[in-house]
Amino acid sequence: MTNPPDRPLVVGVDGSEPSLRAVDWAADEAALRGVPLRLVYASLWERYEGVALGQDRGKPSEQVLAEDIVATAARRAERRHADLKTSTDVLPEEPEYALVRVGRDAGALVVGSRGRGTLAELLLGSVSLAVAAHADCPVIVLRGSHANRGAPATRGRVVVGVGEEPGVSAAAVRFAVREAALRGVPLEAVRAWRCPAHESAGRPPLTGEPARLHEGRAAETLEAAVREAAERYPDVDLRRRTVEGQARRALLDASLDADLLVVGARRDPGHHGLQLGRVTHGVLHHSACPVAVVPHRA
Template identity: 40%
Template sequence: MNNRAPAGVVAGVDGSVPAAAAAEWAAQEAERRGCALHLVHAVNTGTVTLSPRTGAAVTDLILREAQAVLDEALGKLAAAHPELRLTGDVVPRDAAESVLTAAEHAELAVVGTRGHGGFASLLLGSVSLRVAAHSRCPVVVVRGAPDTGNHILVAIRDERDGETLRFALREATDRRLPVEALHTWSPVVADAAHMAPMIDEVGEEARLHAQLLRNTVEPVAEEFPDVRVDARPLTGATAATLVEASRRAALLVVSRHEPSPHFGLRLGTAVHAVLHHAHCPVAVVPA
């Protein structure tokens, strides 16, 4: 049983509706990229409390049922995408670990919002969060109404987000869509009584943020002359602005920066927010 996928797109499946939507999105993405799609179905065979004979029988039953789930997913995708190269594995391990291992050499990993193991009330399952937080390759969490938007939305914080923008531009090229590069910032204003003396300072701050956005976007956009890029600096809370803007997007692309050595959080608060509340699929790109 090989749980290390070839280069291409990897998707986690478990028979749930969100996982099926993610697998279909991954199939379309693999077709656009001209690469293979590898499905991973992870199952917990935890039978250590049973007798050896009973435990072996239960493990065999779990694995056979898991194989049936995987075969059904592969069959549906093969019927819908007859030219797509499809492979798949049942992996008796933790779900997030299985997807991460399979995607070590992949171009992209794709997961749904939650699977059978999560509570229906949760907006995003722990498996999806763990994969998004630790994957070496970009991860797409499929949520909302996939591919109904008319552009690719990418969040730009600073010059470190060049590779994230490059990912968004590649997606836009494959889909023949424009890109909106959004940079949000919040002016530092103590109180209304002191607004007048600060007008010049706020104006200078706005100019610097606009310059930062241009310096980040223009060099990368030159690599994709056929893609229209609209760079917009906006004031306001990053998470709320991105979530609202995602209503009109086919895909929202955000960066995952290295965690602070003091806090160790692998996903920032804005990324957490969009993963839970965005209205379209979200791509998390390691920066």
């Protein structure tokens, strides 16, 4: 999928420290892309507050709080980048549904790793996970050191995972190469491979297919996935790496010294569950850097 370059970057805010750090990161990203920043707060306060009003404001107290939250976030973004065009929205909806809906007109969505709520003890907040699993645009979830501070990227590398499905990998690579070009940093494309003997514990080693054959196939898959990107962005330092072992482990290791890890996610029409593969689900929970989930409609 592609998004027009002038579509806004949307960031979900809820007043928590992770969401404020997401505002910092998103403001930097919007300034880098040269697009507007849209700050969105969503909550079903009407369900819980009824007609209770904020003192002297004539509005439900939760709505008053929400408006203060987005106003504070907007000031924070504008202090960070004085010329950044910002807008705010307060929506009386469940956060995950609101962000997915708003994401239909966004270039990308940015969410913190955790938010407020009863599921905050999970490794990844339920809202962030739901948005990453259902949005029609790329979703950037702040993980690792970038979830602990709002700081510009300093490691100087974007990593993209190349999987089994060509369409899913192509969407992820297109997004990743644009991000690398914007940052002026190398892009490393990673493809994991394993011999069949390594996939089934207890079986004797197979000798019919040597390891170099599997590694060669992985290299061919990797080259096919990045060929178009290499041609369209010849100035990007595009590095190819095949790794023996589990894809999840290979990408988590690569995230240790990356600014952004990009993975693809298949979107099947009519499917309403979490549309994330095992590898994407795993890196969302454990990555040491921000993760961009790029959807591809089957």
